[in-house]
Amino acid sequence: MSNPSLLILPGDGIGPEVMAEVRKIIDWFGANKGLTFDVTEDLVGGAAYDKHGTPLHDDTMAKAQEVDAVLLGAVGGPKYDGLDFSVKPERGLLRLRKEMDLYANLRPAQCFDALADFSSLKKDVVAGLDIMIVRELTSGIYFGEPRGIFEEGNERVGINTQRYTESEIERVARSAFELAKRRGNKVCSMEKANVMESGILWREVVQKVHDEEYADVELSHMYADAGAMQLCRWPKQFDVIVTDNLFGDLLSDAAAMLTGSLGMLPSASLGAPMANGRPKALYEPVHGSAPDIAGQGKANPCACILSFAMALRYSFDQGENADLLEKAVEKVLADGVRTADLLQAEGETPASTADMGDAVIAALADLS
Ligand code: NAD
Numbered sequence: 209m210s211n212p213s214l215l216i217l218p219g220d221g222i223g224p225e226v227m228a229e230v231r232k233i234i235d236w237f238g239a240n241k242g243l244t245f246d247v248t249e250d251l252v253g254g255a256a257y258d259k260h261g262t263p264l265h266d267d268t269m270a271k272a273q274e275v276d277a278v279l280l281g282a283v284g285g286p287k288y289d290g291l292d293f294s295v296k297p298e299r300g301l302l303r304l305r306k307e308m309d310l311y312a313n314l315r316p317a318q319c320f321d322a323l324a325d326f327s328s329l330k331k332d333v334v335a336g337l338d339i340m341i342v343r344e345l346t347s348g349i350y351f352g353e354p355r356g357i358f359e360e361g362n363e364r365v366g367i368n369t370q371r372y373t374e375s376e377i378e379r380v381a382r383s384a385f386e387l388a389k390r391r392g393n394k395v396c397s398m399e400k401a402n403v404m405e406s407g408i409l410w411r412e413v414v415q416k417v418h419d420e421e422y423a424d425v426e427l428s429h430m431y432a433d434a435g436a437m438q439l440c441r442w443p444k445q446f447d448v449i450v451t452d453n454l455f456g457d458l459l460s461d462a463a464a465m466l467t468g469s470l471g472m473l474p475s476a477s478l479g480a481p482m483a484n485g486r487p488k489a490l491y492e493p494v495h496g497s498a499p500d501i502a503g504q505g506k507a508n509p510c511a512c513i514l515s516f517a518m519a520l521r522y523s524f525d526q527g528e529n530a531d532l533l534e535k536a537v538e539k540v541l542a543d544g545v546r547t548a549d550l551l552q553a554e555g556e557t558p559a560s561t562a563d564m565g566d567a568v569i570a571a572l573a574d575l576s
Pocket of ligand 1: 226281283284286298301471492493494495496498499500501506507511549
């Protein structure tokens with residue numbers, strides 16, 4: 209059988225720096241766990257524009273469609289600010305998401321005990337938190353028609369349209385139920401069925417998918433505004449939350465901040481199942497290219513490392529190795545290794561990007 213395939217797109221700014229640490233970890237799994245990937249590396253964002261005059265070359269797009277998973281660092285930077293909108297680095301990422309039809313955006317909010325003090329909430333509210341927000345990514349109010357700013361009488365009116373088809377709701381609901389089966393077996397669906405017809409349909413369809421295909425998963429429904437309150441009050445009541453594009457945008461950012469630093473936050477975007485039964489998938493840290501610290505060895509590679517852990521779990525059926533990698537990151541933090549973004553007291557010496565990667569590898573060896 210051929211090795212699982214992975215396309216790595218380091219991108220710009222700190223992207224290549226954090227990805228270098230992931231490459232070391234991939235090599236470690238090959239040498240120590242017999243887990244070998246066919247890795248291809250290519251350009252995206254500003255780096256692709258510099259070489260090809262486009263933020264994503266057609267050949268790279270074709271490769272992304274063929275592999276089992278794509279892992280991306282970050283794109284963008286001030287050097288590209290003046291470019292035409294059509295060739296801006298971010299367009300490369302948007303093209304990947306669109307052409308791979310990645311409709312389910314997974315944003316975990318996981319709080320490592322060692323970082324519980326970083327949250328703005330009380331330690332006992334966030335310590336050990338582990339929830340997953342599944343946001344519908346390719347439809348809803350950001351795409352619905354009509355949209356625009358129109359003249360109406362003697363003033364202008366701004367219009368956006370919330371629109372969901374049954375099949376769009378069904379497929380993201382299935383992603384959420386499938387995830388829940390690998391986690392705490394609970395899904396909470398959030399909408400505003402009290403004031404929006406699209407919310408009524410959302411609730412009905414999620415319930416139907418549940419009853420017909422996932423009756424063994426616990427399902428609850430909550431209005432999204434109440435959900436936001438509950439996320440701040442007692443987030444540990446949730447396992448998987450599934451919601452639409454707009455509410456998911458807000459709720460996932462709020463949930464992410466429960467846990468502290470941007471340098472710790474991974475994400476995944478999943479599409480339809482491929483021939484091997486696994487979803488099309490793009491994994492990436494939530495953070496951007498951080499031009500203010502790029503090239504200085506200061507970036508925290510954990511978000512990118514944890515994105516690779518998500519790839520192990522959701523694209524490669526390597527749940528145990530994903531757990532091992534997450535435990536290694538947890539151990540490193542518990543041991544007090546901190547990149548600059550995680551320092552709390554003045555005078556502490558930060559670990560460099562490479563120090564952090566090396567510490568994770570040492571922890572992997574310790575825990576194996
Ligand atoms: P950013 O996420 O790059 O940085 C925000 C702040 O967080 C900065 O102070 C940065 O130093 C810090 N930070 C981010 N990641 C870090 C890490 N791993 N370790 C330590 N500190 C970290 O957001 P921004 O400054 O708004 O955007 C910079 C560029 O990145 C822009 O060109 C933007 O368009 C792009 N961007 C790309 C993505 C992506 O590739 N998915 C996402 C967001 C922003």
